[in-house]
Amino acid sequence: MRPSAPLLRVRDLSITHADAAHPSPGDVSFDIAAGEVVLLLGPSGSGKSTLTLALNGLIPHAVPATMTGTVTAGDLDTAETTTASLSTRVAMVFQDPDAQIVTGTVYDEVAFGPENLLLPLAEVERRTEDALRRVGLWDRRTDNPDLLSGGGRQRLAIACALAMGSPLIVLDEPTANLDPQGIDDVYAALADVVAAGDRAILLVEHNLDAAMGFVTRAIVLDRDGRVAFDGPAASVVRENVDELLSMGVWLPSATLAALRMRDAGVVLEPLPLTPDELGAALAAAPGSSNEASRSSSEERSDETKSFAPRTRGVATHSVSSRSAHSTTEAARETSEQDAPPIITASGLTVRKGKREILHGVDLSIPAGSLTAIVGTNGAGKTTLIQALAGVVPPPRRRVDVAGVDPGTASPRELSARIGFVFQNPEHQFIAPTVFDELAHGLRLRRTPDDEVESLVAEMLARFGLEHKAHVHPFLLSGGEKRRLSVGTALITRPRVLALDEPTFGQDRARASELLSLLDDLRAEGTTIVIVTHDLQLVAEHATRTVILRDGRVHAAGPTAELFDDGRAFSEAGLRLPALQRMLAGRS
Numbered sequence: 279m280r281p282s283a284p285l286l287r288v289r290d291l292s293i294t295h296a297d298a299a300h301p302s303p304g305d306v307s308f309d310i311a312a313g314e315v316v317l318l319l320g321p322s323g324s325g326k327s328t329l330t331l332a333l334n335g336l337i338p339h340a341v342p343a344t345m346t347g348t349v350t351a352g353d354l355d356t357a358e359t360t361t362a363s364l365s366t367r368v369a370m371v372f373q374d375p376d377a378q379i380v381t382g383t384v385y386d387e388v389a390f391g392p393e394n395l396l397l398p399l400a401e402v403e404r405r406t407e408d409a410l411r412r413v414g415l416w417d418r419r420t421d422n423p424d425l426l427s428g429g430g431r432q433r434l435a436i437a438c439a440l441a442m443g444s445p446l447i448v449l450d451e452p453t454a455n456l457d458p459q460g461i462d463d464v465y466a467a468l469a470d471v472v473a474a475g476d477r478a479i480l481l482v483e484h485n486l487d488a489a490m491g492f493v494t495r496a497i498v499l500d501r502d503g504r505v506a507f508d509g510p511a512a513s514v515v516r517e518n519v520d521e522l523l524s525m526g527v528w529l530p531s532a533t534l535a536a537l538r539m540r541d542a543g544v545v546l547e548p549l550p551l552t553p554d555e556l557g558a559a560l561a562a563a564p565g566s567s568n569e570a571s572r573s574s575s576e577e578r579s580d581e582t583k584s585f586a587p588r589t590r591g592v593a594t595h596s597v598s599s600r601s602a603h604s605t606t607e608a609a610r611e612t613s614e615q616d617a618p619p620i621i622t623a624s625g626l627t628v629r630k631g632k633r634e635i636l637h638g639v640d641l642s643i644p645a646g647s648l649t650a651i652v653g654t655n656g657a658g659k660t661t662l663i664q665a666l667a668g669v670v671p672p673p674r675r676r677v678d679v680a681g682v683d684p685g686t687a688s689p690r691e692l693s694a695r696i697g698f699v700f701q702n703p704e705h706q707f708i709a710p711t712v713f714d715e716l717a718h719g720l721r722l723r724r725t726p727d728d729e730v731e732s733l734v735a736e737m738l739a740r741f742g743l744e745h746k747a748h749v750h751p752f753l754l755s756g757g758e759k760r761r762l763s764v765g766t767a768l769i770t771r772p773r774v775l776a777l778d779e780p781t782f783g784q785d786r787a788r789a790s791e792l793l794s795l796l797d798d799l800r801a802e803g804t805t806i807v808i809v810t811h812d813l814q815l816v817a818e819h820a821t822r823t824v825i826l827r828d829g830r831v832h833a834a835g836p837t838a839e840l841f842d843d844g845r846a847f848s849e850a851g852l853r854l855p856a857l858q859r860m861l862a863g864r865s
Contacts (some may be wrong), residue, residue: 322757526787
């Protein structure tokens with residue numbers, strides 16, 4: 279039986295950041311009871327991350343913002359209680375795990391919270407070991423957190439939250455830096471936590487393929503930060519799918535596939551939310567089981583196969599536009615085979631401290647390609663893309679980018695060849711306003727003021743940031759920060775654009791816009807290199823894929839060929855997206 283009092287009560291909550299004209303979120307009210315797993319959805323800028331910061335008192339105590347309404351965690355009013363006291367009621371995992379790591383070893387990081395609760399040593403040790411084992415980091419317990427991959431640090435932050443034993447755990451994009459196996463492991467650990475029925479989870483998440491089997495309820499904020507829908511997760515998605523689509527929030531890939539089929543005249547009921555449900559709906563569709571209608575069934579099979587590699591991931595694209603796009607892509611991929619390499623690496627070895635991350639990497643990236651670098655957490659993806667871009671200077675004469683050696687080139691010389699977008703946008707912001715951040719690179723090149731004004735205005739409009747031109751970059755939402763970071767890399771028109779997890783923190787509409795922009799840039803001649811855990815994104819947009827395994831290139835080649843076989847992914851410890859696996863099983 280659930281206790282009568284909710285673990286969290288939010289009433290008429292509005293939050294207005296400094297320099298913001300309107301609150302976001304606005305007038306939000308809801309309760310969270312023990313045993314619930316609540317999914318918080320909404321377009322970028324709706325206030326999802328801001329809302330989470332109010333649940334453990336960081337707003338109003340630490341983050342400058344005006345807050346009206348009340349948030350009560352158990353029997354504590356968050357506006358009147360210190361964040362230290364609230365940590366026993368609400369544990370927080372931030373969107374950027376680096377923002378909360380403070381100690382020198384993985385073990386000490388997890389033990390830090392329970393120690394500050396003055397728990398007995400045996401209890402601290404028990405909680406620390408249990409949390410680290412749940413997220414698969416017990417064997418790394420003596421390592422410095424800096425030696426972990428981005429996904430490893432994300433799992434460390436989750437372990438810290440688990441060790442606190444708080445009744446409510448709030449997680450902001452907890453799986454964004456995790457490979458598919460890591461996502462499954464984290465959700466399995468969280469499922470164990472709530473299984474006892476005395477704890478709850480609030481989850482901000484865009485990977486709904488993994489989340490839909492875990493969450494029990496969904497709260498959706500609209501663009502103004504107000505509650506648009508609140509109810510059982512499956513019902514909220516099925517009953518309001520067109521509204522959610524127009525809002526631009528993320529939807530499960532199986533649902534998007536079904537919506538594409540609906541546009542093509544094939545309606546599946548009930549609307550599938552998972553690949554298994556999509557497979558069952560296709561099998562049960564009229565004509566799927568008799569000889570007379572085999573041809574229409576085959577047409578449906580062909581249609582579902584078109585959601586496999588090299589299709590654009592936007593639900594409103596028609597069948598004909600997808601076919602035309604595929605034909606164009608085939609021609610481009612053929613031309614790529616003859617294109618000279620714009621990036622080469624030869625015997626590239628990179629170390630972090632005493633640990634060797636990359637081992638003699640040989641790599642060639644053709645001009646005009648959109649190349650995805652994938653691999654499990656810790657495979658060396660971020661280290662590789664940073665070395666190629668000169669963010670981490672590689673050994674001399676091991677990397678060439680458009681005729682320049684990143685190991686010896688000056689920042690100005692290198693920036694003319696390659697623009698870089700960090701995994702965490704805050705790591706590259708240096709200016710006091712969004713406008714100045716975009717203008718910085720142009721001013722370094724002594725671009726005339728009127729041209730700076732024009733180019734910045736164009737970039738602000740392209741990324742929907744016109745109304746934030748004079749806001750400090752650190753006060754943007756997570757999605758807005760990501761768009762700004764991409765804009766700063768694009769504005770100087772480099773020949774190569776390198777992005778580490780480009781869709782992290784983006785709503786579906788903005789992610790689709792960004793990916794379409796990357797496709798367009800490639801069509802104009804820009805070479806795109808991305809690191810991502812999202813294999814669905816890779817299947818739909820990348821022309822070439824590099825698979826890393828333990829710091830070495832395990833496989834590299836045209837994306838469609840690698841997906842058609844699939845073995846290279848599995849050998850590297852990666853699983854194809856669930857929708858891809860389902861479609862492959864039907865072919």
